[in-house]
Amino acid sequence: MAVRQNQANLTAAQKRAFTDVVLELKRSGRYDDFVTTHNAFIMSDVDNGERVGHRSPSFLPWHRRFLLEFEQALQSVDSSVMLPYWDWTRDRTASASLWGADFLGGDGRASDAQVTTGPFAFNSGRWAVNVRVDSRNYLRRQLGGGGRPLPTRAEVDSVLAMPVYDMAPWNSQSNGFRNHLEGWRGVNLHNRVHVWVGGQMGTGVSPNDPVFWLHHCFIDKLWADWQRLHPTSPYLPAAGTPDVVDLRDTMKPWNDITPADLLDHTSRYTYA
Amino acid sequence: MSELTRRSVLRGAVTGVAAAAFTGVALGLPVALAARGTGNDTGNDIDNTAGSVPHTGPEAFDETYRGRRIHGAPQAAGGHHHGGPGYAVFVDGKELHVMQNADSSWISVVNHYETFATPRAAARAAVLELQGAALVPVAV
Ligand SMILES: [Cu+2]
Numbered sequence: 001m002a003v004r005q006n007q008a009n010l011t012a013a014q015k016r017a018f019t020d021v022v023l024e025l026k027r028s029g030r031y032d033d034f035v036t037t038h039n040a041f042i043m044s045d046v047d048n049g050e051r052v053g054h055r056s057p058s059f060l061p062w063h064r065r066f067l068l069e070f071e072q073a074l075q076s077v078d079s080s081v082m083l084p085y086w087d088w089t090r091d092r093t094a095s096a097s098l099w100g101a102d103f104l105g106g107d108g109r110a111s112d113a114q115v116t117t118g119p120f121a122f123n124s125g126r127w128a129v130n131v132r133v134d135s136r137n138y139l140r141r142q143l144g145g146g147g148r149p150l151p152t153r154a155e156v157d158s159v160l161a162m163p164v165y166d167m168a169p170w171n172s173q174s175n176g177f178r179n180h181l182e183g184w185r186g187v188n189l190h191n192r193v194h195v196w197v198g199g200q201m202g203t204g205v206s207p208n209d210p211v212f213w214l215h216h217c218f219i220d221k222l223w224a225d226w227q228r229l230h231p232t233s234p235y236l237p238a239a240g241t242p243d244v245v246d247l248r249d250t251m252k253p254w255n256d257i258t259p260a261d262l263l264d265h266t267s268r269y270t271y272a
Numbered sequence: 273m274s275e276l277t278r279r280s281v282l283r284g285a286v287t288g289v290a291a292a293a294f295t296g297v298a299l300g301l302p303v304a305l306a307a308r309g310t311g312n313d314t315g316n317d318i319d320n321t322a323g324s325v326p327h328t329g330p331e332a333f334d335e336t337y338r339g340r341r342i343h344g345a346p347q348a349a350g351g352h353h354h355g356g357p358g359y360a361v362f363v364d365g366k367e368l369h370v371m372q373n374a375d376s377s378w379i380s381v382v383n384h385y386e387t388f389a390t391p392r393a394a395a396r397a398a399v400l401e402l403q404g405a406a407l408v409p410v411a412v
């Protein structure tokens with residue numbers, strides 16, 4: 001069975017396999033297509049109009065499908081590779097092994113926030129930022145530079161305790177689990193982690209930093225955890241909602257998959 | 273190492289400079305349009321709390337902030353700008369994609385997971401984030 005593991009438990013060989021495959025997708029050009037897709041959605045998803053990938057109920061199934069597509073791309077290069085997740089409630093400092101030179105590389109340097117260690121450092125020659133919003137083509141980070149610490153386990157638990165999946169107006173103002181997990185309201189989980197990493201992770205082209213996948217893998221796991229805590233709480237809304245992906249509406253850009261198809265992850269992978 | 277983060281150091285360094293640099297409405301817009309501003313744009317710092325900006329929309333602004341010209345103004349309806357009343361923001365003449373949230377706060381493409389009370393606050397945050405780099409058109 002395909003198991004997604006905590007990144008902190010990966011062996012040196014597993015870390016190496018993961019980064020090698022990510023670098024191969026980058027070399028072939030496939031990686032940047034994921035960045036482009038993500039940015040297109042983040043720029044077009046709006047609170048008062050059509051919204052699919054973000055600030056809407058389909059934030060969770062959309063990213064679940066997006067991660068599956070990326071994981072399948074990884075496996076087309078090395079069938080043994082699974083996405084790992086980053087539990088930022090536990091590995092919450094810049095000295096965590098996640099940021100080691102043998103894995104994702106470390107913080108950006110003070111002068112220009114450029115990452116200079118690890119396989120994704122610009123000077124490694126294998127990681128140019130091509131899909132970008134400004135002139136800088138090197139990976140940047142400012143770990144903790146936003147001034148607010150990563151969310152705590154207690155904050156996560158307070159959001160997991162919310163019994164209702166999502167609520168009208170189904171956007172960044174909503175009450176309920178989805179918007180508190182996304183972070184537009186309340187203690188702020190997902191959004192805050194993007195800000196904590198800084199650099200490209202704080203922008204619309206956030207998948208330029210490979211930690212994007214590990215962050216969203218943990219968000220996906222938290223959705224699964226929430227489902228186990230609230231087995232009778234359905235995805236909402238059920239039907240007939242303008243501009244919003246209802247339970248059985250297909251999602252762009254794939255147009256062949258609905259939130260209903262993605263509620264149960266266990267046929268595809270489990271979490272360790 | 274200091275408890276201060278890099279960004280809070282930056283913020284501290286610019287407080288006080290910003291108020292002097294703020295030139296107010298300087299785009300030659302009709303007075304009636306410019307007067308739609310709320311007056312709670314104090315110009316003192318980047319305020320990233322979602323303030324009580326009324327839905328009449330934020331005022332135009334034009335200033336030099338840490339060596340970059342930032343300006344923003346309401347746009348005629350029907351453009352590609354979405355997420356609120358038409359409004360465009362520029363850094364050194366290059367458009368900064370901004371979006372308004374349902375609670376009236378703002379985000380930009382370079383600070384997409386962090387909300388700001390006004391487009392000017394989002395523009396100032398973008399200047400800090402850019403560290404001198406130029407915006408480029410985003411391929412969609
Ligand atoms: Cu996203």
Ligand SMILES: [Cu+2]
Pocket residue numbers: 190194216
């Ligand atoms: Cu995200």
